[in-house]
Amino acid sequence: MKKIINGLAAAALLLSVAACASSQAQQTDLNPPAKRLDAKTQLECGTKRGCR
Secondary structure, eight states: OHHHHHHHHHHHHHHHHHHHHHSOOOOOOOSOOOOOOOHHHHHHHTTOTTOO
16 A cells, blocks of 8 residues: 555656646747837838838
């Protein structure tokens, strides 16, 4: 009976470690968000980014 309990405990530990290892780490975006065009530039160029 003790072997069954030890086996179940080992299986539970193995499953919990496997679940933690398989989760993917979230990637952080280190680039700052792009600056918005001001109102005057939008009137002159529209919303195109290449008009700087």
